[in-house]
Amino acid sequence: MSYAATTDQHDEHHGAPKNFFQRWCMSTNHKDIGSLYLIFALTMLFVGGSFAMLIRAELFKPGMQLMQPYFFNELTSMHGLIMIFGAIMPAFVGLGNWMIPLMIGAPDMALPRMNNLSFWILPFAFILLLSSMFLPGGGPAGGWTMYPPLSLQSESLPYAVFAIHLMGISSIMGAINIIATILNMRAPGMDLMKMPIFVWSWLITAFLLIAVMPVLAGAVTMLLTDKYFGTNFFNPGGGGDPILYQHIFWFFGHPEVYIMILPAFGIVSEIIPTFARKPIFGYKAMVFSIACIAFLSFIVWAHHMFAVGLPIGADMFFMYATMLIAVPTGVKVFNWVATMWGSSMTFETPMLFAIAFVVLFSIGGFSGLMMALVPADFQYHDTYFIVAHFHYVLVTGALFAILGAAYLWMPKWTGHMYSEFWGKVHFWNSLIWVNVLFFPQHFLGLAGMPRRIPDYNVAFANFNMISSIGGFLFGATQLIFLGVLIHCVFFSRKKATDRVWEGAKGLEWTVPSPAPFHTFTIPPLVVGNELAHGHMGD
Amino acid sequence: MTSGGIRRSIKASVAFALAMLCGVVQAAPHPWQMNMERGASTWSSVPYSLNNIALGVCVVIGALVFGAMFVSIFRFRKSRGAVAEKWSHNTTVEVIWITIPVLILATLAYMASGGLVSWSDTTGSQMTVKVTGYQWKWRYDYVEYMGKPLEKVGFMSKLDTQSDETRQLGSGMNPYAVKEGDESTYLLNVDNPLVIPVDTKVRFVITSGDVIHSWWVPAMGWKLDAVPGIINAAWTNMTKIGTYRGQCAELCGQDHGFMPIVVVVKSKADFAKWLAAQEAANAEPAEDAPVATASDTAAVPPAVAVLAKGAR
Numbered sequence: 032m033s034y035a036a037t038t039d040q041h042d043e044h045h046g047a048p049k050n051f052f053q054r055w056c057m058s059t060n061h062k063d064i065g066s067l068y069l070i071f072a073l074t075m076l077f078v079g080g081s082f083a084m085l086i087r088a089e090l091f092k093p094g095m096q097l098m099q100p101y102f103f104n105e106l107t108s109m110h111g112l113i114m115i116f117g118a119i120m121p122a123f124v125g126l127g128n129w130m131i132p133l134m135i136g137a138p139d140m141a142l143p144r145m146n147n148l149s150f151w152i153l154p155f156a157f158i159l160l161l162s163s164m165f166l167p168g169g170g171p172a173g174g175w176t177m178y179p180p181l182s183l184q185s186e187s188l189p190y191a192v193f194a195i196h197l198m199g200i201s202s203i204m205g206a207i208n209i210i211a212t213i214l215n216m217r218a219p220g221m222d223l224m225k226m227p228i229f230v231w232s233w234l235i236t237a238f239l240l241i242a243v244m245p246v247l248a249g250a251v252t253m254l255l256t257d258k259y260f261g262t263n264f265f266n267p268g269g270g271g272d273p274i275l276y277q278h279i280f281w282f283f284g285h286p287e288v289y290i291m292i293l294p295a296f297g298i299v300s301e302i303i304p305t306f307a308r309k310p311i312f313g314y315k316a317m318v319f320s321i322a323c324i325a326f327l328s329f330i331v332w333a334h335h336m337f338a339v340g341l342p343i344g345a346d347m348f349f350m351y352a353t354m355l356i357a358v359p360t361g362v363k364v365f366n367w368v369a370t371m372w373g374s375s376m377t378f379e380t381p382m383l384f385a386i387a388f389v390v391l392f393s394i395g396g397f398s399g400l401m402m403a404l405v406p407a408d409f410q411y412h413d414t415y416f417i418v419a420h421f422h423y424v425l426v427t428g429a430l431f432a433i434l435g436a437a438y439l440w441m442p443k444w445t446g447h448m449y450s451e452f453w454g455k456v457h458f459w460n461s462l463i464w465v466n467v468l469f470f471p472q473h474f475l476g477l478a479g480m481p482r483r484i485p486d487y488n489v490a491f492a493n494f495n496m497i498s499s500i501g502g503f504l505f506g507a508t509q510l511i512f513l514g515v516l517i518h519c520v521f522f523s524r525k526k527a528t529d530r531v532w533e534g535a536k537g538l539e540w541t542v543p544s545p546a547p548f549h550t551f552t553i554p555p556l557v558v559g560n561e562l563a564h565g566h567m568g569d
Numbered sequence: 570m571t572s573g574g575i576r577r578s579i580k581a582s583v584a585f586a587l588a589m590l591c592g593v594v595q596a597a598p599h600p601w602q603m604n605m606e607r608g609a610s611t612w613s614s615v616p617y618s619l620n621n622i623a624l625g626v627c628v629v630i631g632a633l634v635f636g637a638m639f640v641s642i643f644r645f646r647k648s649r650g651a652v653a654e655k656w657s658h659n660t661t662v663e664v665i666w667i668t669i670p671v672l673i674l675a676t677l678a679y680m681a682s683g684g685l686v687s688w689s690d691t692t693g694s695q696m697t698v699k700v701t702g703y704q705w706k707w708r709y710d711y712v713e714y715m716g717k718p719l720e721k722v723g724f725m726s727k728l729d730t731q732s733d734e735t736r737q738l739g740s741g742m743n744p745y746a747v748k749e750g751d752e753s754t755y756l757l758n759v760d761n762p763l764v765i766p767v768d769t770k771v772r773f774v775i776t777s778g779d780v781i782h783s784w785w786v787p788a789m790g791w792k793l794d795a796v797p798g799i800i801n802a803a804w805t806n807m808t809k810i811g812t813y814r815g816q817c818a819e820l821c822g823q824d825h826g827f828m829p830i831v832v833v834v835k836s837k838a839d840f841a842k843w844l845a846a847q848e849a850a851n852a853e854p855a856e857d858a859p860v861a862t863a864s865d866t867a868a869v870p871p872a873v874a875v876l877a878k879g880a881r
Contacts, residue, residue, distance in 0.1 A: 093744040093755060095736055101823040174820045180797060181780040181822055267798020273781060274796060308647070310657040338783060338818070339794045340775075340801035343689045347682060354674045358667060365666045368634060371641040375653040378646075386642070390635055397627035404677060406684035407619040409791035410605055413783060413818040477620070478602035479787040481818045484826030486736055489745050489753045490598040 047548045056151070059143035061128050062546060064150050066444070068125025069437075071153060073513075075117030076430075078161070080506050082110040087468075087502035093489050103485035104172035105164060111175030112191070115291065116198045117157050119425065122433045123294040124149075124205045127233045130440060131209060133539035133546060134227045136218025136555045141211035149204035156197035163187035174483060176284070177251065179265040179276050183258045192251045199244040206240035209233055218538070220557030224318070227537055228311065231318050232297025235325045239286045239293075242329075247283040250276060274339055281332035289328040291425060293321055295392075295432030296363055299385045301537075302435050303367050306382035307374035308534035312366045320359035327356050337405050338412040346405045353403040357396070364393055379532070380454035384435030387462050388428060395423030398473065413483075416476025422469045434461070434512065441519055442527035446545030449519035457515060460508040467501025597757055597814040598787075606787055609813065609834075611806040613790030615684035622680070626673060688791065691804045694772035698763065699723075702775075702782030702795035702817070705824035709763045712774070714844065721851040722844065728827050729758040736827060757814040762831035766840035770806045780822060786815035786832050794819055807834045 047063070048054045058064055086106050089097045098106075128146065132139055140146045164170035171191040173182035182188060213234045217226070226234075253276070256262040263269025265276045296317075304311045311317060333341060333349040341349075367389050376382070398420040402408050411417060434457075441449050471494035476482075480491045487495065527544035538557070542550045607617045645651040697712040706727035711719040728736075732755050735742040747755035765771050775784050777795040785792030789805040792815075807813075815830040835843060 094740075094742075095738045097738075099738055099823070100826065104820070104823060104825070172823070178781060178820070181820065184780070184822065272798065274799065307645075307653065309653040310655070312657050312659075313663060314657065316663060338792050339796065340799065343685060346685055350681060350685075351678055354678055357674060358670055361670050362663070362667065364634060365662075368638045368641065369659075369662070370657075371638060371645065373654040373656070374641070374645045375647045375651040376642065376645055377648070386638070389638065393631065393634065397631060400627065400674075400677075401620065401623040404619050404623055404681040406681055406688060406790075407616045407623065409688070409793075410616045410620065410787065412792060413785075474601075474603040477605045478598040479606075479815070480598070481785070481816050481826070483820045484816070486744075486756060486826050488598060488755050488757045490600050490602065493600055 057147065059139070059147055060548060061132050061140045061143070061146065062444075062548065064140075064146050065125045065127075065129030067150050068121045068128055071150070072118050072122035072125055072433075073516075075113050075121070075157065076509070079110050079113035079118055080509065082106045082113070084503065084506050086110065087499040089485055090487070090495050091499040092496060093487055093492050095486050098485070100485045101169060101172055104174075104483070105170045107483055108171045108174050108177075109161070109164065112160065112171070112195075113157070114425070115175065115287070116195075117153075119291050119429050119433070120202065121153060123233075123236070123291070123429075124202075126229075126298070126433070126436050126440075127205075127209055127294065129444065130539060131212055131230055131233060132216070133443075133542065133550060134230050134537055135213065135216065135221050136538045136551050136557065137212055137216035138549065138551045140208050141216055142208045145204050146208055149201045149208065152197050152201040156194045156201065159190055159197070160194035163190035166190075176277075176280060177254065178280075179254060179257065179273050182254060183265075188258055189255060192255045195251050196248055199248045202240050202244050206237035206244075209237040210241075213237075218551065218554040218557050221538075224315070225557070227297075228300035228314070228317050228321075229294070229297035232293045232300075232321050235321050236290050236293045239290050239325055239328065243283040243286040243290075246279060247287075250279040250283065253279075274336070277336050277339060278333065281335045282329075284335065285332040286325070286328040288424075289324055291429045292392075293325065295388070295429045296321060298432045298436040298439075299367065299388050300363075302381045302385040302439055303370050303389075305439070305532050305534045305536070306379060306385075307371050307376050309370060309374035312369035312372075313362075316362055317366055320362045323359040324356060327352060327359070331356065334403060334408075337408045350403055350405050354400065357400050357403075360396055364389060364396075377533075379438070379451060380449075380458055381435045381439035383455065383458045383462075384431050384438065387458070388431045388435065391423055391427030391431065391465075395420055395428055398423065411476060413481055414476035415472040415480045415482055418482050419469050419472035419476060422472070426469070427465055431461075437512075437516075439532075440539075441516070442531045443539060443542075443544050443546055445520050445523070446527055446543075447519050447523035448525040448527050448531075449515050449523065453511060453515045453518070457508060457511040460511065461505065464501045464505035464508055468498055468505050469501070471495075471498045471501075597752060597754070597812075608788045608790045609807055609809045609811065610789050611808055612684075612688060612804075613788060615687065616790045619677075619681055619684060623677060626677065630670075630673075688803070691772050691802045694770045694804055696765065696769055696771045698765070698771060698773055700763075700773050700775045700784050700795065702777040702779075702784065702821070702828075704779050704822050705817075705828040707759075707763075707782075707784070707828065707830060708778075711844070711847075719844075719848070722847045724761045726759045726761045726763065726831070728756070728829060729754070729760055732756050732758055733827070754814070756827060757816070757829045757831070759829055759831045762812070762833045764833045764835060764840065764843050765805075765807065766837045767807055767810050767834050769837065770804055772802060772804045775801045775803065781819050782817050782821045782828070783819035784815075784830060785818040786813050786830055788813040788815075789832075792818045807832075810834050810836055 055063065055067065089103055128140065166187060168186035170187050171177065171185055173185055213230060253264040257264055257266060263271040265271045265273045267273065300311055300317055331349055331353045333345055334353045337346060402411050402420060438449060438454055475491055475494050480487055529543055530540045531544060538555055605617050605620050607614055696714045699710040699712050701708040706725050708725050710723035713719055731747050734740060735744055735747055736756060744755040745753065749758060775793050775795045776799060777797045779797060782795040783792050784795055791803060793801050793803045811834055813832045817825055817828045
């Protein structure tokens with residue numbers, strides 16, 4: 032089956048609009064909106080990353096050198112908010128927007144105008160959030176979690192709350208769109224159990240988003256009314272309870288963690304079979320384990336709160352439920368390794384990122400398992416051990432998967448091959464420096480360094496300096512990615528083939544590279560072995 | 570740098586081991602420290618050994634999984650002529666790699682549950698101290714000792730002056746110069762430490778006067794949040810005389826990093842003397858006896874304005 036056989040090449044009457052404003056600001060095209068999301072996410076990655084550089088610069092050695100402690104707290108809070116809501120989540124939405132219609136043989140997203148709206152809300156939300164840093168009193172400084180009563184002391188609370196409302200609306204609309212697309216617009220023959228795992232992971236993630244973003248909106252609205260409208264949800268002086276906020280927040284927050292990792296699982300499950308030239312091991316187990324993790328994510332939230340003084344029964348329940356997540360997560364890791372066993376691998380940049388993901392995400396998972404043990408967590412909680420853990424999961428986990436996906440699909444997006452040499456330079460530098468950056472933070476946490484402090488005892492100096500050096504070089508390395516991207520889009524002369532990778536399977540590889548403005552206007556014919564990896568006889 | 574680092578870390582760990590062997594300890598983080606400390610209370614070995622066991626389990630599983638992965642990376646490369654096989658399913662191995670983790674997890678959960686139960690039991694304490702967090706200092710009120718209620722012993726505990734001057738932006742002062750004896754105490758020292766007796770089960774009731782803080786002395790093996798409107802309880806029974814340092818562990822505003830905790834563990838006799846001196850000093854009418862009562866005690870609002878009904 033080829034693209035030309037199923038569609039006419041008469042794109043000129045309905046190609047991309049020539050007018051810049053019309054093309055990008057009024058776009059209803061899933062590819063253009065996907066690109067907008069990805070460009071936005073990359074921009075936010077550099078904004079949030081520059082905050083991280085400032086944080087690591089202040090922590091380079093003991094003593095306060097660069098900033099007042101309050102500004103440090105603003106930086107840590109904004110770094111968290113921007114990386115989570117501005118970089119990782121929009122990057123996954125961008126990848127979903129670009130690839131889901133291509134992977135299931137749909138002409139576009141189900142709700143293209145809503146797609147436009149859900150993207151264009153985001154820049155305003157983040158301008159609002161960032162602008163609060165320039166207002167008298169400064170930006171939010173109570174951590175990205177915004178625990179009351181501390182967050183109620185900030186005068187920029189309403190800015191952060193409104194920005195979060197906007198991000199939530201955007202996420203919910205994006206999620207509705209993805210669910211509607213996947214459930215209604217699959218090409219004939221593309222059964223649910225034949226969908227690529229990336230599409231499955233996004234379908235489940237979208238349900239998580241719809242379930243929990245309103246909970247976050249509720250929690251921050253309660254903060255707003257507590258501060259300005261005389262309610263006492265979280266004020267013990269009026270009969271409220273500050274811990275209530277933490278329960279509500281983490282009921283959102285833990286599924287949110289999986290919102291940021293499930294699509295990464297999907298991406299890695301696409302990359303590994305492609306470069307291993309072998310069907311994914313245990314397709315059904317992969318889909319089922321994602322669903323399982325998604326379900327468990329709703330009943331583990333209080334493991335973020337072991338130190339607040341929960342009743343012992345709650346401690347035990349949340350400990351056991353949390354440990355249970357290790358089982359489906361283990362299944363995924365074992366399946367990836369089993370996919371590689373007996374395969375025929377090559378190691379292009381996407382594969383390198385996927386392999387690094389499997390190892391380093393597992394390290395993050397291991398420290399997660401250690402933290403599930405409540406008595407040990409009494410020591411780990413709110414230390415750099417936690418910082419190391421979630422950066423292993425989110426940077427070497429989610430971000431590495433996103434970078435792998437970018438390299439995997441960049442030729443499809445641009446029609447050109449990226450520079451494999453510079454891709455590998457980017458990969459190896461990222462791999463080395465990210466470990467120099469985050470691995471010593473395990474030691475700092477175990478030795479007793481709390482998180483979110485701008486200055487520390489001299490005993491912590493050595494590992495902090497190592498970590499900062501790793502941080503600066505990891506940050507600089509991401510500029511290489513920017514270079515690779517710009518080169519690939521504008522300067523690369525090496526044309527990409529339709530299939531791009533020898534082992535590539537799935538509908539997205541049947542359209543030309545670059546993917547035309549409109550694809551699958553006539554539904555493609557789905558043939559079993561053309562599809563993604565591993566649903567045959569499984 | 571590496572060899573120097575290793576040499577220094579050996580020196581540091583030898584010094585630390587020596588300190589642990591002597592009766593009096595200075596439990597503070599040391600340079601190049603890479604693991605949790607065992608601590609110095611009857612309970613603190615629980616998180617320590619759980620940490621070590623769980624780490625060991627993770628290292629073994631990691632070695633097996635990553636080992637299998639690296640073997641396949643070297644054996645099954647296209648450049649070595651590997652041809653991809655077609656299988657994508659094997660029920661036996663899938664059952665095995667679900668069952669074995671479940672058994673390992675059940676074992677870990679069993680051990681952790683035992684530790685949690687012993688931690689939760691605050692009964693039978695011989696002394697009670699109320700700990701109140703404020704932005705950005707701690708208040709300690711001695712409630713009762715050996716069944717005898719105490720009323721007059723309580724004081725604020727905040728960052729020591731030397732650390733506080735050194736930590737100011739642009740102070741030009743050297744954090745390495747902040748020392749007590751030969752111990753670097755930068756940001757880990759206070760004006761008035763909490764004093765408790767050795768070999769005594771001390772119950773802490775922990776709360777806050779403003780935002781949420783967290784009271785953490787690593788040598789005790791736990792931290793517990795200080796939440797306004799809620800009184801949390803925990804206990805310790807320190808087995809060694811010495812000075813133990815910790816920090817606030819919950820973001821509480823701009824000076825979150827500057828409200829350390831110092832606990833001095835004295836022999837029962839020395840503690841009784843100290844307590845008597847405190848009571849005598851505070852009993853003097855009107856005059857502010859500056860023994861341990863910080864100058865700003867009076868400026869502090871009552872510990873907790875309102876306690877929520879039915880607080881845990």
